[in-house]
Amino acid sequence: MSGEVNDEIMKEYERIKDKISYEDFLKKMEERKKEYEDVSFMSDLDIARTITGEYIDEKNEALSEGNKPQKISQLTAGHDNVCVIGRIMSVSNVKKFTNRKGNHGKLANMIIADETGQIRVTLWTENVKFLDEVIEGDVVKLNRVEVKQGFRNENNEIQTSRDSKLEKITDGNFEELPKYEEKLTNLADVKGESTVNVVARIIRIPRVRTFDRNGNDGKVMSLEIQDKTGQMQLTLWNNDVGIVEDLKLKEGDSIKVLGAQSRLRNGEVSLTHSWRGRIIKGEFDVPEYDEDILKIGDAHEMKNVTVIGVVCKNYDKITFERNDGSKGQVKSIEMQDETGSIRVTLWNDDADMKLEKGSIIKITGGNIEFDEYSGTDYRINTNWNTKIDEDPEIDDKLRENLQKCGDYIKPVEISTLNEMDDEGDEVDIIGRIISVQDPSEFQRTDGTSGTVRTVEIGDATGVVRTSFWDEKAEKSLNPGDAVKIENARTRFGNYNMELSVGRTSRLMEPSEEETKNLPSLSEIEEKIYKTKHVDELEEGDQNIRLLGRILNVYDPNQFQRSDGTQGIVRTVEIADGTGTVRASFWDEKANLPMKAGDTIKIENPRVNYRDGNIEISISRNTVVTKPKEDETGKLPSLDEIQDMIYKNRKIEDVEEEDRNIKVTGQIVEAYGNKILYEMCPNCNKRVNFSENAYICDICGEEIDEPNYLMIISCVMEDETGTMRATFFRKAAEEFIGMTTDEVRDVIAKTGDEGSLEDKVADMVGQEITIIADASYDEYNEEIRLNAKKVVSLKI
DNA sequence: CCCCCCCC
Numbered sequence: 025m026s027g028e029v030n031d032e033i034m035k036e037y038e039r040i041k042d043k044i045s046y047e048d049f050l051k052k053m054e055e056r057k058k059e060y061e062d063v064s065f066m067s068d069l070d071i072a073r074t075i076t077g078e079y080i081d082e083k084n085e086a087l088s089e090g091n092k093p094q095k096i097s098q099l100t101a102g103h104d105n106v107c108v109i110g111r112i113m114s115v116s117n118v119k120k121f122t123n124r125k126g127n128h129g130k131l132a133n134m135i136i137a138d139e140t141g142q143i144r145v146t147l148w149t150e151n152v153k154f155l156d157e158v159i160e161g162d163v164v165k166l167n168r169v170e171v172k173q174g175f176r177n178e179n180n181e182i183q184t185s186r187d188s189k190l191e192k193i194t195d196g197n198f199e200e201l202p203k204y205e206e207k208l209t210n211l212a213d214v215k216g217e218s219t220v221n222v223v224a225r226i227i228r229i230p231r232v233r234t235f236d237r238n239g240n241d242g243k244v245m246s247l248e249i250q251d252k253t254g255q256m257q258l259t260l261w262n263n264d265v266g267i268v269e270d271l272k273l274k275e276g277d278s279i280k281v282l283g284a285q286s287r288l289r290n291g292e293v294s295l296t297h298s299w300r301g302r303i304i305k306g307e308f309d310v311p312e313y314d315e316d317i318l319k320i321g322d323a324h325e326m327k328n329v330t331v332i333g334v335v336c337k338n339y340d341k342i343t344f345e346r347n348d349g350s351k352g353q354v355k356s357i358e359m360q361d362e363t364g365s366i367r368v369t370l371w372n373d374d375a376d377m378k379l380e381k382g383s384i385i386k387i388t389g390g391n392i393e394f395d396e397y398s399g400t401d402y403r404i405n406t407n408w409n410t411k412i413d414e415d416p417e418i419d420d421k422l423r424e425n426l427q428k429c430g431d432y433i434k435p436v437e438i439s440t441l442n443e444m445d446d447e448g449d450e451v452d453i454i455g456r457i458i459s460v461q462d463p464s465e466f467q468r469t470d471g472t473s474g475t476v477r478t479v480e481i482g483d484a485t486g487v488v489r490t491s492f493w494d495e496k497a498e499k500s501l502n503p504g505d506a507v508k509i510e511n512a513r514t515r516f517g518n519y520n521m522e523l524s525v526g527r528t529s530r531l532m533e534p535s536e537e538e539t540k541n542l543p544s545l546s547e548i549e550e551k552i553y554k555t556k557h558v559d560e561l562e563e564g565d566q567n568i569r570l571l572g573r574i575l576n577v578y579d580p581n582q583f584q585r586s587d588g589t590q591g592i593v594r595t596v597e598i599a600d601g602t603g604t605v606r607a608s609f610w611d612e613k614a615n616l617p618m619k620a621g622d623t624i625k626i627e628n629p630r631v632n633y634r635d636g637n638i639e640i641s642i643s644r645n646t647v648v649t650k651p652k653e654d655e656t657g658k659l660p661s662l663d664e665i666q667d668m669i670y671k672n673r674k675i676e677d678v679e680e681e682d683r684n685i686k687v688t689g690q691i692v693e694a695y696g697n698k699i700l701y702e703m704c705p706n707c708n709k710r711v712n713f714s715e716n717a718y719i720c721d722i723c724g725e726e727i728d729e730p731n732y733l734m735i736i737s738c739v740m741e742d743e744t745g746t747m748r749a750t751f752f753r754k755a756a757e758e759f760i761g762m763t764t765d766e767v768r769d770v771i772a773k774t775g776d777e778g779s780l781e782d783k784v785a786d787m788v789g790q791e792i793t794i795i796a797d798a799s800y801d802e803y804n805e806e807i808r809l810n811a812k813k814v815v816s817l818k819i
Numbered sequence: 820c821c822c823c824c825c826c827c
Contacts, residue, residue, distance in 0.1 A: 131821045175823085177823075235825075242826070261823095261824085263821075
């Protein structure tokens with residue numbers, strides 16, 4: 025301390041050095057600094073002056089220094105160094121404030137009155153201490169004060185300053201002054217628009233509400249108070265909200281409120297703490313507050329109830345625009361106790377509360393309304409003065425009961441969904457996305473369009489097909505993602521219970537704790553997909569996995585669906601050692617990079633029966649991946665597969681039904697006089713050139729640019745016989761060593777459709793190995809080979 | 820130096 029005592033403070037002490045020891049002075053300085061520690065207006069010198077002021081005023085200086093007390097009605101704005109005597113009619117709470125420069129200060133207001141009138145007195149920071157000496161009813165003499173016109177009002181007010189001298193007058197007869205009377209009013213008797221004093225107990229301290237006050241933040245809080253006659257709200261505005269903290273007000277405290285302003289609004293009377301009023305915490309004679317906790321099972325239409333329960337459902341908040349253009353938000357939860365459950369509607373700031381499922385909450389001051397939509401018949405509507413406590417203090421018995429309720433609201437295992445009997449039940453699940461389809465648009469009966477997306481979700485116990493609707497369908501969803509879904513609705517699917525994730529469902533990211541026991545994607549797949557070999561495939565198989573090797577990849581074909589949209593389909597032959605299967609890859613799956621010899625893992629294909637063969641269909645909900653090496657270890661090589669499935673046939677052994685046979689022979693004849701045929705792109709039938717255009721006989725259309733089909737025929741010979749073989753498309757390209765486009769260009773350039781006859785004829789004498797299907801040619805009454813692939817070609 | 824009104 026001594027180090028901080030500068031010359032000026034020392035000079036202050038010099039003025040009173042014969043009245044107080046330096047040691048005591050320093051001690052007083054310390055005490056007073058503590059008192060003013062939250063007041064940045066007060067420098068150490070200011071504090072020193074308050075001490076000297078005390079001593080010099082008390083003993084030495086003349087009270088008025090020639091100032092004659094004036095009557096209140098005669099006070100004139102603009103005069104300073106004024107003296108006035110009056111009785112204190114009210115004292116306000118001390119308000120802390122921060123001015124524009126960021127300095128902290130204190131302010132209190134008194135009202136003093138004499139026989140001519142009354143006036144407000146403001147006590148600033150250094151004068152607030154005066155309130156330790158006086159209470160309502162005391163007579164005070166205020167000297168060296170300034171009279172000013174009040175802010176934004178006509179009334180004069182008295183401003184005190186550091187130089188002002190404020191004293192309580194105890195001797196003298198002040199019968200002419202108005203009496204101070206502290207009349208208490210029962211809450212039940214408070215009427216609107218008056219100033220009252222009440223004694224009550226605080227029964228609820230709700231949250232501070234914030235609002236926009238012309239661009240500034242406004243604050244408001246309404247204490248719920250109660251006396252033996254009734255309940256009422258006591259509202260604190262803005263800075264006054266700090267009184268709760270300053271006085272350390274707690275629920276259950278009894279208070280006296282002086283000078284509260286009553287107002288009538290919407291038919292209800294409430295109290296507002298006013299600038300002139302004072303809240304005093306103390307031991308006042310008001311009944312203890314016994315809180316009535318309503319059991320949810322007893323809910324009916326009623327106001328101002330207190331309910332304790334466990335959050336059992338949680339819905340996403342909804343934001344909306346009010347009529348005045350401001351934004352509001354609302355959120356629903358459902359809470360449950362051992363007697364039932366009830367919907368709770370939370371507004372605005374309350375809608376931002378976390379309120380996790382399973383947490384215990386207490387709603388104080390809610391209103392129960394009938395609600396036919398909630399499913400719980402009633403709902404608790406909260407309002408701006410409802411208090412929502414998370415994890416309130418409750419006794420162990422109740423806690424135990426509520427936690428038992430909480431057991432039912434945990435996420436369910438997916439396998440248990442099939443044990444459920446009803447559609448429309450809401451459940452929570454935690455799982456991993458197994459597969460996703462692309463969102464697809466659909467038209468509702470009311471004409472609006474919606475989006476739906478099928479997602480498969482699995483956990484350690486099973487898989488559930490789930491439909492995501494509209495904005496939920498647009499979310500980023502990827503196989504392998506862990507998801508938590510609250511309030512998914514059950515609905516019957518073709519085979520199993522399915523789930524629907526719509527507007528009231530919540531799509532969430534599960535916590536680390538919640539995913540601890542969730543198997544990985546491959547572990548789930550292992551459980552749900554049954555691996556089948558090609559020869560085990562059966563029509564209608566579901567959830568199967570096929571591991572194989574690509575034998576042949578054909579070019580993608582565009583086609584038009586009946587609804588006019590374009591589709592792509594690509595045929596791929598897949599084999600595994602037990603057989604080959606034709607696979608159709610649709611749309612975006614048709615563009616997957618694939619080539620003969622690649623290994624491939626196909627999960628969840630459709631398995632169809634068509635033209636006497638099993639085929640598989642790979643579309644949006646099929647998962648196609650490249651298998652890992654340990655999965656393909658047992659898969660034969662391409663050569664081995666070809667040897668296995670392409671049975672060697674001598675020409676004389678070829679039978680009409682043979683498929684995928686491998687035939688080797690020498691080319692003894694090859695026909696190249698016409699190898700390119702023009703096809704209608706719509707009908708895929710031959711078109712003929714006539715009158716300078718291609719005309720399709722089938723559709724009658726004139727064709728701008730036909731499709732070209734290459735067909736080359738030859739005769740093969742081995743030691744057992746000869747047979748005609750026809751090469752179509754890709755096989756023809758392999759045969760001639762040119763693409764269809766190249767052949768078309770040559771023919772177009774020369775104008776002679778036989779211009780490649782010599783090149784084809786050059787093949788004669790070569791040894792060729794082909795993969796082919798056999799067929800019976802009715803016209804020529806002989807078996808022919810339809811070559812699918814040229815395996816080798818050598819001279 | 821504070822701001823007498825204001826929030827659902």
